[in-house]
Amino acid sequence: xxxxPTSLGTSSADEIRLLGQDLTENLMxxxxxxxxxxxxxxxxxxxxxxxRVFEAVLVALADHGFTPTAIAARLTYLSAPDSxxxxxxxxxxxxxxxxxxxxxxxxxxxxxxxxxxxELPEDDAGWDEVALSAVRRMREAGRYVPGLGxxxxxxxxxxxxxxxxxxxxEGLRGPHLRLFEAVGRVHDQVLGRRLxxxxxxxxxxALADLGLPVDLLRGFALLARCAGLLGQIAEETRRPIxxxxxxxxxxxxxxxxxxx
Numbered sequence: 559x560x561x562x563p564t565s566l567g568t569s570s571a572d573e574i575r576l577l578g579q580d581l582t583e584n585l586m587x588x589x590x591x592x593x594x595x596x597x598x599x600x601x602x603x604x605x606x607x608x609x610r611v612f613e614a615v616l617v618a619l620a621d622h623g624f625t626p627t628a629i630a631a632r633l634t635y636l637s638a639p640d641s642x643x644x645x646x647x648x649x650x651x652x653x654x655x656x657x658x659x660x661x662x663x664x665x666x667x668x669x670x671x672x673x674x675x676x677e678l679p680e681d682d683a684g685w686d687e688v689a690l691s692a693v694r695r696m697r698e699a700g701r702y703v704p705g706l707g708x709x710x711x712x713x714x715x716x717x718x719x720x721x722x723x724x725x726x727x728e729g730l731r732g733p734h735l736r737l738f739e740a741v742g743r744v745h746d747q748v749l750g751r752r753l754x755x756x757x758x759x760x761x762x763x764a765l766a767d768l769g770l771p772v773d774l775l776r777g778f779a780l781l782a783r784c785a786g787l788l789g790q791i792a793e794e795t796r797r798p799i800x801x802x803x804x805x806x807x808x809x810x811x812x813x814x815x816x817x818x
Contacts (some may be wrong), residue, residue: 560657563816565577565578565601566598567581568744572759574583575599577597577598581817583693585721588785589614590609592609592612592613593609593612594618595612595778595781596609596612596717596768596770599770599771599774600768600769600770602766604694607728607729607730608730608768610724610728610730611721611724611725611728611730611764611768612666613719613763613766614721614724614764615721615761615765615778615782616778616781616782617782617783618717618721618757618760618761618765619658619661619757619761619778619782619783619786620782620785620789621785621786621789621790622786622787625657626652626657626749627630627649627650627652627653627657627658627783627787628649628786628787628790629803630648630651630652631645631646631648631649631790631791631802632645632790632791632794632799632800633648633803633804634648634649635791635792635800636793636798636800636801645787645791646784646787646788646791648684649783649787649790650780650783650784650787653776653779653780653783654809655723657758657777658758658779658780658783659776659779660704660705660756660758660759660761660762661758661759661761661765661775661776661779662762662772662773662774662775662776662779663704663705663744663762663767663800664705664738664758664759664760664762665734665763665765665772665775666704666762666772666773666775667692667696667703667705668734668737668738668762668766669734669766669772670817671688671692672733672734672737675688678733679736680771682740682743685736685737685740686728686743686744687739688737688740689737689740689741689743689745690735690742690747690748692742692744693741693744693747693748693749694748697749703711703745703749705738705741705756705757705758705759705762705763706741706742706745706749706753706754706755706756706759706764707753707754707756708754708756708757711756711757712754713754713758714754715754715755715757715760716757716782717755717757717760717761718755718756718759718760719756721757721758721760721761721764722735722739722760725764725767730764730767730768731767732767733767734763734764734765734766734767735763735764735767737763738755738759738760738763739755739794741755742754742755756781757769760780761778762775764777777796
């Protein structure tokens with residue numbers, strides 16, 4: 559018979575195994591969900607310090623109010639309350655380059671810059687030099703620097719210093735976070751204005767410093783936001799705003815001549 563190798567989950571008539579462990583004997587009641595999510599991707603059990611940083615990222619990205627992802631989930635639930643999976647999926651599908659996807663974009667950007675270095679800088683001055691060169695290259699290419707700016711937190715994203723602090727406390731403030739901080743210090747020399755380092759970006763830097771694959775970082779942002787979207791849908795059942803949002807837009811729609 560053809561076999562299909564996996565290092566994840568298998569089952570028989572009598573047991574379920576996950577990651578080489580007996581699910582009921584070794585994992586249930588012992589391993590936290592965040593720890594398990596890390597383990598499933600990294601194929602290694604994270605240390606307590608890694609779990610703390612990783613779960614801080616999940617908390618940071620779980621919910622951010624009435625964002626487009628939350629509105630999409632609520633309005634889809636309004637339209638199809640019999641399909642909670644549709645409402646969750648609608649919100650998750652909106653996790654792109656402007657919302658949530660910045661986590662992956664920033665991680666990839668930082669990772670690419672670091673990959674070109676022959677050796678890592680030894681102090682902030684060295685990191686600033688690397689960051690300045692990277693920001694200049696992005697500007698010359700006509701591209702935005704991922705992780706800079708926020709539509710609400712114009713003067714500083716409160717999540718950024720807290721996550722950097724947690725990583726530092728756990729000895730996990732690695733090169734991605736160091737470079738990201740340097741970008742925050744020097745970007746105005748190139749862009750001509752100062753922008754905040756946003757929470758999605760710092761989460762990408764922290765996840766990359768944990769050694770997680772940078773091409774999968776958006777998945778962790780979506781994992782976190784799934785919890786927030788479930789909360790949004792639950793609140794929609796208790797205190798609905800979907801119909802009001804729909805009617806506010808619909809009743810204020812005004813036709814304009816497309817040629818005008």
